[in-house]
Amino acid sequence: VHTQHLRSCRAREHSLVQQQVYQVSVKRGLADIPPVCHPLSWPPLQISYEASLEMLSLKRFYPSFLRTIPSDGQQVKAIALLLQHFRWTWVALVGSDNSYGRDGLNALYELLATSEVCVAYRGVIPVTKDASSPEFHKLIQILVDIRVNVTVVFSNRRNAQPFFEAVVQNNITGMVWVGSEDWSLAQTIWQVPGIRNIGSVIGISVEQAEPTLLKRLESWENEKERGVSGSAGSTGLVGENELSSSEGVQLNCTQHCPGCHLLAGTPDIYDIQASYNVYSAVYAVAHGLHDLLGCTSGVCSKGRVYPWQLLQKIKQVNFSLHKSQISFDANGNIRKGYNIIAWNWGGRSWAFDVVGAFTVNPDQLHIDQSKILWHTKDHQAPVSVCSWPCAAGEMRLQQNRHRCCFSCVACPAGTFLNRTVLYACQACGRDEWAPVGSETCFNRTVEFLSWADPLSCVLLIPTVLLLLLTAGLAALFARNASTPVVRSAGGKMCFLMLGTLACACSSIFFNFGEPTWLSCLVRFPLFTISFTVFLSCVATRCFQIVCIFKLSARWRALHEAWQRRGGPALFIAANTTAQARVVLECGAGSAPGETAAMLYNVLLSLGCFALSYAGKDLPADYNEAKCLTCSLLLHLACSAAVLCTRSAFRGRSAALTAVLGALGTLATLLGGYFLPKGFVVLLRPHLNTAERFQRAIRSYTRRRDD
Structure with a gap:
């Protein structure tokens, strides 16, 4: 507080104040601010220099509380970012059994629950000072059993010391200990025998004041003892101009400050930091008064100063104090971050290195890992995870x-x-x-057999020839429909069989060109159902011949019922309906549906094969075992090849496989069943007579009777 401010106050309120000066009571926790200018109406305005509990930020309970030390809420954020920075996702939390430890652990646990860090264990340090007690042994054993490499110790100095004594006694080595600001710079813990073996200590500490200022704070008592400070009866506080002057200017430390010697002797870094926090609190009040009294113009106001006015002004201060910016947020917390420190075991005396910093507004963590000396075998940052990260995908x-x-x-x-x-x-x-x-x-990229592709031309030629051959056979059979060869091939059923083969052959064209909704919908059902009709006709024709020559004499009624009640038509219709249901219900284009439809046709082919083989001893004109059996075997081989390779090919290759499979199947069956009969009709007309067929039947009958 500038001397002129206090003189103005004393001039106006001399009868009440009588040489009163502003002081900050130096004590652990809250620093009470006595009345200034009008002490009788002052509310409980408080500025703390060491109370860091986050609860004190609740303005509905502590409306006039401010502090010059960061709150534990900021410390919790710094620890959480530190764990995430090193990717330590499997950690343990232990804290002292008091408000500082419990509140800090709870806040840290809740914050980590929203991150990728998992808390393997959360416990409280026993209040006993006996490091060999069963309570400590149980706590240490838990830390060993959960297999964590990182433990956060959110504790005060008094409770942290026996905890680390127990850690040393239980021979815990190679771990990382993350310390809260209350013990991370405590020399008493560093002095625990054997503590060098526990591993690496990474701690949080409040930002340190400027070294020049700390030296000046330390020199106050020395100046006072040498009597350089001036008259002991003078009043007022040390002025801002005086403290910021050069080293040659004498410092005034003769104010009524009985505890001034505590600021001079600074053997512990915590005392130095506390001194600077008190120093910051005094200047915050000074700047608030300076602004409230309008002293910027050089003349201070003589109006009445109310406490709530001063409180609002203090909250709004924003000034630089020895290269440190002093301001408060809406909750009365100073906008100050932390240093990240690492204990250095390199020398005989206690030392630490500042390896990073946590800054606020916005919250950011900066760490220089090259400054950290990890106490591991490979001198690399330890890993603390429950499960190793998964590979890509x-x-x-x-x-x-x-x-x-x-x-x-x-x-x-x-x-x-x-x-x-x-x-x-x-x-x-x-x-x-x-x-x-x-x-x-x-x-998805559309791959298909283009019409202009040379390979497509190679495949289209046999497809067109197969269609022309089918049409030619149909015309030939129609012209010779009454001849015995055509009638033995199935009669009118031949045209249904040739028609279905033509439809199946037509489905091949849908495999060329860019796929469309219509082509994808039609090509497989058209081929599958048409081929099912063809196989059903073949099975019916083989069954009829076997019945005529082998079963009609024994089960004549069965054969007559089969003919009279339309057995062939019912069999063909039933098979076709069943196949159509398989295709429609399973879905055309789906791998399971297409596989089921192909397996259905394979079963029909096996039935045709069995029936044709059963008639291997029939007359040559009715014996289909030679040609049809060979054709069916080739068809089954093609079907097996398509089934085995359909999952291995996509796009253009899949279309090529489908075309080759269809051509192989249709060509073998057309060539094995119809071509021999067409050859007889066209080139061997003398074999296509009723007398020849009758002689063959009589010869087979006599041979069978003998």
Whole structure:
């Protein structure tokens, strides 16, 4: 407070104050500010230099409380950012059994719950000072059992000392201990025998004052003892101009300050910091009065000063004090950060290195890791995790209540892992795809057999020839429909069989060109259902021949009922309906549906094969075992090849496989069943007579009877 401010106050209130001066009571906790100018109406305005409890920031309970030390809320943020900076996700929290420790642990636990850091254990340091007590042994054993490499100790100095004595006694080594500001710079803890073996100590400490100022604070008592300070009866506080002057100017320390010797002897860094906090509190009040009394113009106001007015002005101060900025936030907390320190075991005496800083507004953490001497075998930052991070594209499967303990599973094809949601794979969009273990989806590229592709021309030629051959056989059979060869091939059923083969062959064209909704919808059902009709006709025709030659004599009624009640038509219709239901219900284009439809046709082919083989001893004109059996075997081989390779090919390759499979199947069946009969009709007409067929039947009958 400038001397002129106090003189003005004393001139106006001399009868009440009578040589009263402003003081800050130096004590642990709250610093009471006595009345200034009008003491009888002063409310409980308080500025603390060491009380850091976050509870004191609640303005509805402490409306006139301010402090020049950062609150524990800021310290908790600094510790949380420190853990996240080093990626320590598996930590333990222990604290002293008082408001400082319990509130700090609770606030830190709640803050870490919203981050990627998991708290493996949260405990309280026993109040006993006996480090060998069972309570300490139980606490240390828990820290060993949970397998953490980092422990946060949010405690005061008094409780932290026996705790580390117990750590040393239990031979705990190689860990990282994160200390709160109350004990991180305590020499008494450094002096615990054997503490060098516990590992690395990273601590939080309040920002240190300027060294020049601290030297001046220390010199006050020396100046006073040498009697350089002047008359002992003078009044007033040390002026701001005096303290900021050069080293040659004498310092005035003769005010009524019985505790001034405490500021001079500074053997402990905490006393130095507390002295600076008191110093900052005094200047905050001085600047508030300076602004309230309007002294900027050089003449102070003589009006009445009310406490609430001074409180508002103090909250609004913003000034530089020896290269440190002094201001308060809405909760009365000073806008000051922390230093991040690391204990240095290099020398014989206690020492620490400032390795980083935590700044506020906004909250940021800066650490120079090159300054940290880690006490590990490889001199690298220790790792403290419950489970090692998953590889790219692997989601986490939580193993217990801790989200940091998990196993890793690769995301299946068609899904991807979003790094913001690590515990579930997300499905790709309809027009996207992703391989197994992917972190992103890719746009689908349309690959197809272009009509202009040379390979397409190679495949289209046999397709067109197959269609022309089918049409030619149909015309030939229609012209010779009454001949025995055509009638033995199935008669009118031949045209249904040739028609279905033509439809199946037409489906091949839908595999060329850019896929459309219509082509994808039609090509597989058209081929599958048409081919089912063809196989049903073949099975019916083989069954009829076997019945005529082998079963009609024994079960004549069965054969007559089969013919009279339309057995062939019912069999073909039932098979076609069943296949159509498989295709429609399973869905065309889906891998399971297409596989089921192909397996259905394979079963029909096996039935045709069994029936044709059963007639291997029939007359040559009715014996289909030679040609049809070979054709069916080739068809089954083609179907097996398509089924085995369909999952291995995509796009253009898949279309090529489908075309080759269809051509192989249709060509073998058309060539094995119809071509021999067409050859007889066209080039061997003398074999296509009723007399020849009758002689063959009589010969087979006599041979069977013999």
